[in-house]
Amino acid sequence: MFARSSSRIFNVINISCIQSRSARAWVRKPLGSPMAKSKMFRIAPKKFIPADEKAEVKRLYDNYFHQMKSLRHYFFEQSLEQAESGEVAQMKHRLEEEEHIRLMEENRLENEKTAKLREEKLKIQAEKTRENILASLINKEEETRLYEIQIEAFLEKQKATPFIQAENIEKAIEEALANPVDFNFAIDLDGYVYRGRETAIEKIPEEERERLRSN
Amino acid sequence: MASAIPTFTKIGKVIRLNKHGCTNRPFYHIVVQKVKRKCYISHMKISITLKKKYYTRDNFDGPVIEQVGSYDAMPNSQHEKLVAVNFERVQYWLAQGAGMSNPVAQLLGLSGFLPNHPQTLIQSWKNRREPPRERKLQPIKGIAPPLDNPKI
Numbered sequence: 273m274f275a276r277s278s279s280r281i282f283n284v285i286n287i288s289c290i291q292s293r294s295a296r297a298w299v300r301k302p303l304g305s306p307m308a309k310s311k312m313f314r315i316a317p318k319k320f321i322p323a324d325e326k327a328e329v330k331r332l333y334d335n336y337f338h339q340m341k342s343l344r345h346y347f348f349e350q351s352l353e354q355a356e357s358g359e360v361a362q363m364k365h366r367l368e369e370e371e372h373i374r375l376m377e378e379n380r381l382e383n384e385k386t387a388k389l390r391e392e393k394l395k396i397q398a399e400k401t402r403e404n405i406l407a408s409l410i411n412k413e414e415e416t417r418l419y420e421i422q423i424e425a426f427l428e429k430q431k432a433t434p435f436i437q438a439e440n441i442e443k444a445i446e447e448a449l450a451n452p453v454d455f456n457f458a459i460d461l462d463g464y465v466y467r468g469r470e471t472a473i474e475k476i477p478e479e480e481r482e483r484l485r486s487n
Numbered sequence: 488m489a490s491a492i493p494t495f496t497k498i499g500k501v502i503r504l505n506k507h508g509c510t511n512r513p514f515y516h517i518v519v520q521k522v523k524r525k526c527y528i529s530h531m532k533i534s535i536t537l538k539k540k541y542y543t544r545d546n547f548d549g550p551v552i553e554q555v556g557s558y559d560a561m562p563n564s565q566h567e568k569l570v571a572v573n574f575e576r577v578q579y580w581l582a583q584g585a586g587m588s589n590p591v592a593q594l595l596g597l598s599g600f601l602p603n604h605p606q607t608l609i610q611s612w613k614n615r616r617e618p619p620r621e622r623k624l625q626p627i628k629g630i631a632p633p634l635d636n637p638k639i
Contacts, residue, residue: 332605339602344495344581351582 495584502580503588504558505551517556517572517591519580521549555580558594574600 321329355361436444457467499522508514556572563569572595581587587595589606596603 329605329609332608336602336605343601344584347578347582348495348584351579 497586498584500552500580500583501586501588502555502577502591504590513560515558515560515590516551516554517558517594518551519553519555519576519585520551522586523549553580558590570594570598572598572600 454467456469457465458471459465500519501522502517502519504515505518505520506513506515553576555576556570558571559569561568577595577600589604592601593604593607595601596607
């Protein structure tokens with residue numbers, strides 16, 4: 273006979289492989305098999321429903337579904353109203369109120385605690401900052417004092433150097449003109465100076481050489 | 488056809504009749520049940536280990552959420568078919584968006600809670616036109632009919 277086609281079974285996790293003596297479940301006719309002889313020329317009887325009956329049926333169903341839809345919406349709205357005003361809702365509301373009060377109380381206590389801690393911390397911090405500021409002010413004072421001393425010393429030095437004032441200017445000019453400084457000189461590695469542009473080293477005897485002292 | 492009222496989304500729950508009772512004596516519980524999926528195989532004769540621990544008669548759908556009534560299909564000694572319905576809970580579930588099967592809708596329509604289902608009217612005028620077909624088994628009225636099959 274024909275081989276048994278495999279039947280796909282929906283939504284079944286395990287099929288136990290225990291032998292069962294009951295009949296095998298018929299899911300559907302195998303796809304490749306031919307039509308049965310009894311069914312070859314069968315015409316399925318179609319129910320004839322007159323048009324007016326059909327219209328009546330349609331009218332009834334339309335009315336019914338329309339009514340059901342409105343009823344469902346009505347029930348829905350009723351449920352919403354009840355949810356807000358019913359006993360359960362009132363109890364819930366009361367419980368929520370109590371919970372709220374309790375939590376607010378807790379929050380208040382917690383806030384007080386933390387406020388105390390915060391105040392202490394702030395006190396300590398304030399002390400620290402005060403000390404810091406004092407120390408920095410003292411430092412600043414010291415620094416300014418030292419700076420002033422330095423400035424004094426510097427000024428002293430500067431004053432000591434010979435400045436040309438407005439009164440001495442003519443005198444200084446005459447002096448400068450009288451004593452021209454000649455920079456045309458060379459220096460040896462040993463420190464001997466050779467003045468003048470055209471001086472040669474060999475022409476000067478050793479005794480007469482100048483020497484710049486490294487003062 | 489667009490309407491002013493928006494359509495309800497399906498919540499996957501349905502009010503339907505669950506068949507209990509025994510052979511030749513159906514008894515229905517009107518329950519609110521979760522709809523899981525359409526099952527194409529209703530009669531399995533192989534032993535199968537399903538996801539559930541045991542094969543229940545819950546129509547392969549989810550477990551029963553709430554029983555909302557009962558319907559006794561067999562008429563009693565006073566020729567009454569008794570129906571019990573918890574209308575408050577039915578209203579709640581309809582408000583939530585649960586669906587209804589045809590028989591439940593018909594029963595609720597007959598009770599007056601909902602408008603009459605068209606099926607009741609259609610069936611009634613069909614019955615008036617021609618009487619319902621003869622059934623082999625008469626409904627049990629408390630006592631089983633005598634066996635007239637000589638072969639048993």
